[in-house]
Amino acid sequence: MILNVEGASFSYDGVTKQFEDISFSLGRGEVLSLLGRNGTGKSTLIRCILNVITPQCGKVEINGRRITGMRPDEIAREVGYVPQVHHAAFPFTAFDFALMGRAPHIAIFSVPDEIDCEKVEEAFTRIGISHLRDKCISEMSGGESQMVMIARALAQEPSVLILDEPTSHLDIGNQMKVIATIDQLAADGIAILMSTHFPDHGFMISHSVAILEDGRLIAKGPAEDVITKENLLEAYGIDVCIRYIEEANRMVCIPICPYTCRGRERT
């Protein structure tokens, strides 16, 4: 197992638990989608795995090593992180921005060398964004900057990639592009953990899906077993309809609107 989380609990103030007793593990080339309401602790869990914060109980292991005993650069060599959105303060070019992903491989007083630049070029080619090389990140669309952030994480040469709602700000075209990229990276052997708000992503690329609700994992396993009417009612408080669609060649999950929306009256 590459990533192993065991019995992790975390609380900011020691009273209200953000999450409790979370356990899961992730192997080479596996994709785990993490579902759950807004504010249910998905991002906090990700911060724990990145060792930005330390869980009070339980442990997080990467390739068999506990992360609490690892230096930040050691963790960064194993775990790549793609944040939800980047707020650019300075207009770095995509290349210079992605080059920062080489940081854990570069000594503290050094600057990137030829090999580092080559690795970044490779990462750009790998996900097909070489044309963005010299574009400023501050001038990019959401989809483009998401891809550049993925390239930056790849430049770290990680064994685990963690994506925090990678498609949240994107149009459906870019969503599919990002999802296809994630799938391709998993096929190359990277373990992937992504939080998402779309149950469909589970059907598309995930080997397993976990649902976080009220600080606990209420379900965990293959997408078909986890994404069910009952589980989603518990997690989101709405009814859903789950069907097999032949044209898409997969299961889909659509919400049934509990409120009387005017759009339905027209037909």
Add this chain to the structure above:
Amino acid sequence: MTHGKEPITEIRLRTENGATALQQSAFRDGISLHETIFRFIPAGKAIYLLPIALFFFSLFFGRYMMDPVETFRILTFGTANALLDGASFLLSALSGHQVLLPSFEQTWGASEHTVIFQIRLPRVIAAMLVGGGLSIAGASFQGLFRNPLVSPDILGVSAGAGFGAAIGILLSGNPTIIQISAFFFGILAVAVAYAIGRIYRNSSTLILVLAGIIVGSLFSALLSLSKYVADPYDTLPAIVFWLMGSLSTVSSADVIAIAPPILLGSLCLFLVRWRINLLSVGEEEAQALGLDTKKMTVAIIVASTIVTASAVCISGIVGWVGLVVPHIGRMLVGPDFRRLIPASAVLGASFLLVVDDIARTLAAIEIPLGILTALIGAPFFAYLLAQKKVGWT
């Protein structure tokens, strides 16, 4: 239909007038004048020659105008003589015998010698150290606080140093004591700001900025108090002049005292320059990229504060340099701190050298530096904003 026709007539009118059409096409390609200039001269490289040229210029230029070639000769032979004298002294001391190395014949007058070695050289070097130091510190702080509007005194170093200088002036009036007091209180102000920022466990840089504002106003109030109790005919003007900044009284001893801390602090910032990129994309992302953000933040604050406090303690408050120069640098070499840090250093050294040349030659009396940097810096910054060439967002 009429709506569709309007743009066509407009274009026709413009093509009839050749100049307007030309201007129009230039705008369409987005090429402005300085971009055309930069295309032929690689500005990122050319700026490194600037301080060297200005250094020689500032030595012969002034109220007592000297011949450039003669100045160059005096500087080289004079320096060589000083080195040879030093070597003779060292050899004599080591061997126990009187050793006298040959030296160049001094063909120039004593007054020229004094002007260059006693008056202008220390002042020129001080201007370069102060300007370069403040700019490096400013650029680093802008990266650390992820904000291009930050200047080196954001954590209260200037306010602290101002109060320290005022105390020094009130209690003794001795220039050395004033400098030490300014340096000490500058460092103290930042230390207090940092301590306040640490109250929160997950202290973000925003808390630090707020702490800097708190400390800044505290020391400003103390400074006002010391001005209020100062003798209006003697110490009050001294405090006021100190706060306006000047290099007119700089001696060789001052330069020797501040050069090591400024160079050392700048060297530290130069060495970690690429890591400042990481901080500038945000604390959490920097952590995910393997940077120990807490240690790096402390390192940058300590280095920048030592540089700024050392600069301010001999020059007084010189505003604007640390804010404007990094912007000019970003305009020329881009936002990457790998290039921005060295570019800021040479541009800052050049900028303050020019400003100081103006300060000592423009009027019969010295013009305080702080006034000139703001008078030149503020309109220039407004111009940059209007050009949208500031290099951010």
